[in-house]
Amino acid sequence: MNENVLEMVDIVKIFPGVVANDRVNFSLKAGEIHALLGENGAGKTTLMNILYGIYKMDSGVIKVDGRAVSIRSPRDAIKLGIGMVHQNFKLVPAHTVVENIILGSENNGFILDLKKSSEKIKNLASSFGLKVDPFSEVWKLSMGERQRVEILKLLYRNVRIMIFDEPTAVLTPQEKKELFSSLKEMSSKGKSIIFITHKLDEVLEISDRVTVLRRGKNVATKITKETNKFELANLMIGRPIIFEYSKNPPKLSGLALKVENVRVLDEEGNLRLKDVSFSLSGGEIVGVAGIAGNGQRELAEAITGLRHVSSGKVFVRGKDLTNASPRRFFENGVLFIPEERLGVGTAPNLSVAENLVLKSYDNSPFSNSVFLKFDAIQKFAEMLVKDFEILCPSVKVPVKFLSGGNLQKVVLARELGNLVSRDVNVIVAMYPTRGLDVGATEYVRRLLLKMRDQGNAIIFFSEDLEEILSISDRIFVMFDGRIVGEMDSSKADVEKIGLMMAGSIAS
Amino acid sequence: MDPLTILTTMFILMVQEGSILLIATLGEIFTERSGILNLGVEGLMCFGALSSFVVYYLTGNWITATLAAALAGLALSLIHAFVSITLKANQTVSGLAITILGLGLSSFIGRPLALSRVRIEPLESVRIPVLSDLPVIGPSFFNQNPLVYLSYIMVIILWFILYKTGFGLNLRSVGENPSMADSLGINVFLTRYIATSVGGALCGVSGALLILGYYPSWYDGITAGRGWIAVALVIFSSWNPLYAFFGAYFFGLVGTLNATFQSIGFRVIPTDFFRTLPYLLTIVVLVIFSSTRFRKRKMPASLGKPYTREL
Ligand SMILES: Nc1ncnc2c1ncn2[C@@H]1O[C@H](COP(=O)(O)OP(=O)(O)O)[C@@H](O)[C@H]1O
Ligand SMILES: [Mg+2]
Numbered sequence: 001m002n003e004n005v006l007e008m009v010d011i012v013k014i015f016p017g018v019v020a021n022d023r024v025n026f027s028l029k030a031g032e033i034h035a036l037l038g039e040n041g042a043g044k045t046t047l048m049n050i051l052y053g054i055y056k057m058d059s060g061v062i063k064v065d066g067r068a069v070s071i072r073s074p075r076d077a078i079k080l081g082i083g084m085v086h087q088n089f090k091l092v093p094a095h096t097v098v099e100n101i102i103l104g105s106e107n108n109g110f111i112l113d114l115k116k117s118s119e120k121i122k123n124l125a126s127s128f129g130l131k132v133d134p135f136s137e138v139w140k141l142s143m144g145e146r147q148r149v150e151i152l153k154l155l156y157r158n159v160r161i162m163i164f165d166e167p168t169a170v171l172t173p174q175e176k177k178e179l180f181s182s183l184k185e186m187s188s189k190g191k192s193i194i195f196i197t198h199k200l201d202e203v204l205e206i207s208d209r210v211t212v213l214r215r216g217k218n219v220a221t222k223i224t225k226e227t228n229k230f231e232l233a234n235l236m237i238g239r240p241i242i243f244e245y246s247k248n249p250p251k252l253s254g255l256a257l258k259v260e261n262v263r264v265l266d267e268e269g270n271l272r273l274k275d276v277s278f279s280l281s282g283g284e285i286v287g288v289a290g291i292a293g294n295g296q297r298e299l300a301e302a303i304t305g306l307r308h309v310s311s312g313k314v315f316v317r318g319k320d321l322t323n324a325s326p327r328r329f330f331e332n333g334v335l336f337i338p339e340e341r342l343g344v345g346t347a348p349n350l351s352v353a354e355n356l357v358l359k360s361y362d363n364s365p366f367s368n369s370v371f372l373k374f375d376a377i378q379k380f381a382e383m384l385v386k387d388f389e390i391l392c393p394s395v396k397v398p399v400k401f402l403s404g405g406n407l408q409k410v411v412l413a414r415e416l417g418n419l420v421s422r423d424v425n426v427i428v429a430m431y432p433t434r435g436l437d438v439g440a441t442e443y444v445r446r447l448l449l450k451m452r453d454q455g456n457a458i459i460f461f462s463e464d465l466e467e468i469l470s471i472s473d474r475i476f477v478m479f480d481g482r483i484v485g486e487m488d489s490s491k492a493d494v495e496k497i498g499l500m501m502a503g504s505i506a507s
Numbered sequence: 508m509d510p511l512t513i514l515t516t517m518f519i520l521m522v523q524e525g526s527i528l529l530i531a532t533l534g535e536i537f538t539e540r541s542g543i544l545n546l547g548v549e550g551l552m553c554f555g556a557l558s559s560f561v562v563y564y565l566t567g568n569w570i571t572a573t574l575a576a577a578l579a580g581l582a583l584s585l586i587h588a589f590v591s592i593t594l595k596a597n598q599t600v601s602g603l604a605i606t607i608l609g610l611g612l613s614s615f616i617g618r619p620l621a622l623s624r625v626r627i628e629p630l631e632s633v634r635i636p637v638l639s640d641l642p643v644i645g646p647s648f649f650n651q652n653p654l655v656y657l658s659y660i661m662v663i664i665l666w667f668i669l670y671k672t673g674f675g676l677n678l679r680s681v682g683e684n685p686s687m688a689d690s691l692g693i694n695v696f697l698t699r700y701i702a703t704s705v706g707g708a709l710c711g712v713s714g715a716l717l718i719l720g721y722y723p724s725w726y727d728g729i730t731a732g733r734g735w736i737a738v739a740l741v742i743f744s745s746w747n748p749l750y751a752f753f754g755a756y757f758f759g760l761v762g763t764l765n766a767t768f769q770s771i772g773f774r775v776i777p778t779d780f781f782r783t784l785p786y787l788l789t790i791v792v793l794v795i796f797s798s799t800r801f802r803k804r805k806m807p808a809s810l811g812k813p814y815t816r817e818l
Contacts, residue, residue: 054690075692090687092680094808103680104691108673 011060038213083159093139144175173498253282256457262312287472305329333425348400353381429460518647525759531737534709541702542682546602549734550609555711580711595813682807
């Protein structure tokens, strides 16, 4: 009679200052893949954390198989057949795959029978296409393999409702393909799947139905076949968005950045950058693709003076700045948009206004030789807040109270907004749109393109291949401390980039 | 003296010293694997030694005395557990406080004993048939008191519990990632309490072996820094009971060099050097093995971090 395996009715969850879920309704049918779509901060993770017993809802009803249930912990959820693969994997790197999978499972017995467990795991793995060695330690595995371990953890417990929170964020294109085919396999065998994402293409590719959340409210549930990208985008952000960035052909001016055979060691003496060389001209924008941890951070830091270069040279506009201080890089027109917004990015306890002028406080118009000019600072900050659509009660609140997306905008506004008065050459941006909502993402991308048209050389690092393809002129692919591929974005091939990211081929 | 006799004597001393270190090291490994750092080993050992000395003097029963030592170690370590697990205080500070408390209590309660020169008979050795007839190894490893044999057995038991049982897997996981273990229904607090108290009890027992085995009377400072050596040995043995076995006897061997060289009349190197050697080695081990590269792989990832359930 009731084909819904799960119903969430009028779920409300309030965090201090935010209504994360505002009377959300959600239902799931047996064997379907149901996408949960929404911008960052829309409340997707919160809703699923409630279902999985991590958060306690303020009001609402959860029904499993038509019966109201109370889920107070993940343990309760698992007993009801509900399991979740989190955005950040919950695994013990030092333990083996089997140990991770059986941990907390009820029928372990006092003495473990790892052989028997591993047989069961192997069977599950082969029937769902989730290849992984049960006796390997988890720290040796790739992100894709770790995700498989998480999925096997759920299958091992015979979960029938599976929640995936942005599962593709850490995967290469090939791994994503494999994940999608496993998902289809699981749904065809009767598992019901909730697939959280903010990527429209993924919704269209994998789901049967889609529920859209916007600012904590569910705005619609659609049958995927009966909708399209534009309608979904409209629902998700509340206004139409542009998918294509109109790009003028690049107008190259002279050489802006030249990197020759740069090597970098990390704190433990491991070689993290292995002879990286490239050059960058004014008026072009280069996107660097790669799975995080393959030397991107080291490269960005080496060309902004934040990290010691053990051999090789870095030239900015022909000037040798190898191992010069960050300040000198900055004075020579190198701008850096860091990865971490709190920490390197901002001073958490200083106000929005103070953070916005952190790098330029000692210049006019913000100070005379001794004192800061607060009026000028405040005016300037208010201008940036307006331009960058930073949501904050006032420019005087400490930045630690801002949400992730707004913090990112503060960092961007500080780095880019100060350009007005400066002669810039090179912009180095780490994951510039990570954590931003779609609207802000669009704004940042267009801003980067504008900076390029004004003659700046831009190099940015991104995990989003679509972003790289849509705005860069040239594309680099990094793997294992090297630039393993370099191509014109007009001739780029996603498949090939994916293989390069995984280290399978070099160009 | 012929070389074989010298070697045999050296090995006997090595096993005596090493077994004391071994039991304490095993206890601390068990505790640290759950994520709790207990720097109170020295205090637990000392208080355990005193308790077993008193009970042995009163009852003459070494088993009761050993249980008393275990109980003493357990009681003191429960304080550490309460402060660091329930109150979530800084574990280094709490551990140091336990050391001071254990040493102070022992010194205070033990003063009349020390003054009145109360004496006990050391535990008798039990010869293991056949095995004890082996050259060198026989008299050293297989002709010792029962608590030494207990130390061998504990290596196997602890290794088995940690790696082959569900409880051991839970315990190790709690030491690596408590919030994850919690989400899988494992009782993080209870597991850590058990690990801390069992570990503390073992430290107490190592104190019992120290005094019941080798010292006829009580004196202040009887543990002489062995607890700290055990703390270093935990790192040296990569938190693995099997490696602890080798580590403990290696340090035991170093500790016997002084006596050995004296007995063969070798005077070129001053005896103070040999006496200092185990402590020097402890520092060297701590420095080398504390390098981030080594620790990242082997150290329980949540060691020393209090766990708070978030909601
Ligand atoms: N533990 C928390 N404490 C306070 N606020 C939170 C917490 N978790 C989420 N939020 C807030 O709730 C809102 C929804 O967040 P989330 O569910 O993570 O969004 P999504 O997963 O859709 O990106 C955001 O404004 C976020 O800042
Ligand atoms: Mg989320």
